[in-house]
Amino acid sequence: MNRFIPVNEPLLNGNEKKYLNECIDTGWISSEGRFIKKLEEDFSTYCHQKYGITVANGSVALDVAVRALKEKHNWQDNDEIIVPTFTLISSAQSVIYNKLKPIFVDCESVTWNMDTSKIEPAITTRTKAIMVVHIYGLPTDMQPIFDLAKKYDLKIIEDSAQAHGQTYFNKKCGGMGDISTFSFYANKHIAAGEGGMILTSDKDLFEKCNYFKNLCFQPEQRYVHNDLGWNFRMSNIQAAVGVAQFERLEQSIKIKKQMGKKYRELLSQIPAQLPMPKMDYAENHYWVFGIVLNDDVKFNAQVAREKLQQNGVGTRPFFYPMHQQPVLIRLKLSDKEYRPVSERLYDRGFYIPSGLGLDDEQIEKVVKEIRRLF
């Protein structure tokens, strides 16, 4: 009755067990196997990209994707990639690990996505790509990015780890980048525990990704290496869960939308900003349900989170901006310039239990505890 409500619980009531059992019965547990192939083919088709490459998780998907682009287009060390400052460290470090330089752009206050009006001033002669990260279930406004990419001949890296099945107008998220990435972490719409995916319609990028993720083994001379790669393979076991989860993606999105609607209704009176329900280009999928405390609230997100934790409600902080990260300042990869929107979001924002396994009773308990804060 008073059980702690975790910030996420997945919903695994489809074919997950059936497919896992098939892996065991057939002996196909490694990175070869029919679920790997099926997930790559079905998910790339769904997102309108030609090729899918499964990988171990969404972070390494970015590492591989950025490297493939860098090698294909002969980008030089210290060439620049535009990256939103309000995101997970994985976005920035995929750029850094590939010896490129991230240039951080603030987000805007309505959707929490990258502020597209601030991209052009950040472009230099060394800029090679814009990394887009769709935040918390609402897409980034892509048209200005398409325009800038065309104007300055930039590639688009589309991190869709938080936007499975989401669309920008009629375009699927993950279908708009020269290369796009997904995570299948346990809190995602497609939850395989771990696991990730790269999508592209460029055959050369596809082949490069498969080569880098599999230790740069060669088909003919397996153990003779012309390059250093990584073992970033996903197993057929993870893919089995991924395929079962993909089958129910539309249903999962529906559940998330209902959850978001319910939270919005029940929390409409609190002195805080809630997620935008829709933009002209998309309805919110509420991957997670964020709350940003108004400036006149006397406590910040951290205090609110501690109280909720004590009262049995799990939460997570909003992203800590990349330009403020101690490690990036130490590595001289941040200019430390003031980026007001993301800095405020970290101070005032957090997200509340948003998993697919959340039931109405839990939602009501969460709402009750949040109201009690004020």
Place this chain on the structure above:
Amino acid sequence: MNRFIPVNEPLLNGNEKKYLNECIDTGWISSEGRFIKKLEEDFSTYCHQKYGITVANGSVALDVAVRALKEKHNWQDNDEIIVPTFTLISSAQSVIYNKLKPIFVDCESVTWNMDTSKIEPAITTRTKAIMVVHIYGLPTDMQPIFDLAKKYDLKIIEDSAQAHGQTYFNKKCGGMGDISTFSFYANKHIAAGEGGMILTSDKDLFEKCNYFKNLCFQPEQRYVHNDLGWNFRMSNIQAAVGVAQFERLEQSIKIKKQMGKKYRELLSQIPAQLPMPKMDYAENHYWVFGIVLNDDVKFNAQVAREKLQQNGVGTRPFFYPMHQQPVLIRLKLSDKEYRPVSERLYDRGFYIPSGLGLDDEQIEKVVKEIRRLF
């Protein structure tokens, strides 16, 4: 009847399905969950180390392990690590990715393990550690390495990816390194599809490994990063299979030994070197069953492998020596000096179907096709 015999098929007839179903029923599919904890605790105890850290695979286990040692002991860039030249690229690249320099030592011709008599001449004032890789199921002779480590104050990194449950005298493989690593790839004695493990008895190394493998998240301020890490987590789903496989490890070793004994008997007349059945310190576990063609055989391993492939028998080449790798020569990380034993092994050696799923009929077919080569 004439079905192709793959080089490996796992055996998954224990509690694999039961434990996988438990993951789905309980919703614990991510890197937290009871099988992760159980595998870490049980396997470290079994190998007589204090701590276990699950990771995504055996390659990244090495990346994390080497980094943890480097940071703990303040090794400087370009400090040197002794590495056997006859091994998988993962051993060398974990050193390189951590900005250390691998110094390659030839193997010896009886066990195919690193020739311990050639280590001391390779030691310089910059040498910090010896990486041991137990090859194909027979351990490296550890006593000379213990002696050198003591004499020169070197750390031991023990790559036991091919030696689950093996012992050196009465010491478990994986229990002898300052830090040790394992792979749970589908062809291993413990086959989880993908997955890996780091073992250590040093609390500081344990904490560092857990920190690096989980994106350097901090418990208190999750998204504030003082360091750049990686997402190299293993999922509870992979661990569920790992736990089931670990339960039957002794039985798997018994099957492998029987397979090795049978191959040795049936292939005793061919003009080739077979694996050593035992040394004074260990019996061979035959992780894979290698064959090295005698010098007077008119064809080399590649020709033999092509013929076997045509006749329905899968094989794999022996390791291509690290000092000859095109990528390492290009990166000026190899001296290209002649290392006769490993160079000959690559030319003359390959391994034949050795999986736990191999039955007697398949073994006889393999033997028949190998005999036909001569």
